[in-house]
Structures are given as C-alpha cells and as structure tokens.
Amino acid sequence: MDASPSENAPKPSLKKLGGAFVGLMQGHLELIGIELQEEKSRTFQLFIFSGLSLFFGLLVTIGISAAILIGFWDSYRLAAIIGLCVVYGLGLIICVLRAVRLAEMASVPFQATVEELARNRERLLP
16 A cells, blocks of 8 residues: 555645635735835935926026126127037036936836746746
C-alpha cells in the first residue's frame, strides 16, 4: 500500500482558487487606488506651485526689466532692449529643453502595481 505523494496531496478546490484570485485582485486594486490618489495629490501641488512660481517670476522679471530700461533709457535704450530679449530667449530655450528632458525621464505610473503583478506571476507560474 505504497501511495505516491501526488495522490495524497490535497487538491485545491475551485472555491479556494477563486478566493485566492479575488484576494490577489483586491490587493492590486487597493494598491492602484492608493497610487492614483498619491499621483493626483502630487500633480495638483505641482500645478499650484508651478503657477505661483511663474506668476512671481514674471513680476520679478518685469521689475528688473523696467529698472534696466530706465537706467539705460537716455544712452543705450535699443541695446538694453535687445540685450534683455536675448537673455529672455536663451532662458526660454534652456527651460524648454530641460522640460522636454524631464518629460522623457518621467517614471512609469503605477510602477509598484506592475512590480507586484510580476512577482505574483512568478509565484503562480512554474
């Protein structure tokens, strides 16, 4: 009466398998919800602070530009205007290039969820 180990091993029922699947999916959905909430909060804060930075930066730029133009109005007004335009143009080019580089280097959204799904796939598949 020597039974092989595979015959004595308990066979998982369909109910247990379904329960395990639902448990896995619930965990993943909760993780997606948390990541979505964090991303929404971060994006909103980024939008607010970017807008305020732009507003205050424009005010400072206008003030400095006015001071420079007033200082050079009598002697070099055209050179001062052209110089300011060149400086602002260079700043614009640098910022656009930097923004494009940052957009290309952005992290993958829901990275933790993707990693968790990959770990589950490795555990479940032989």
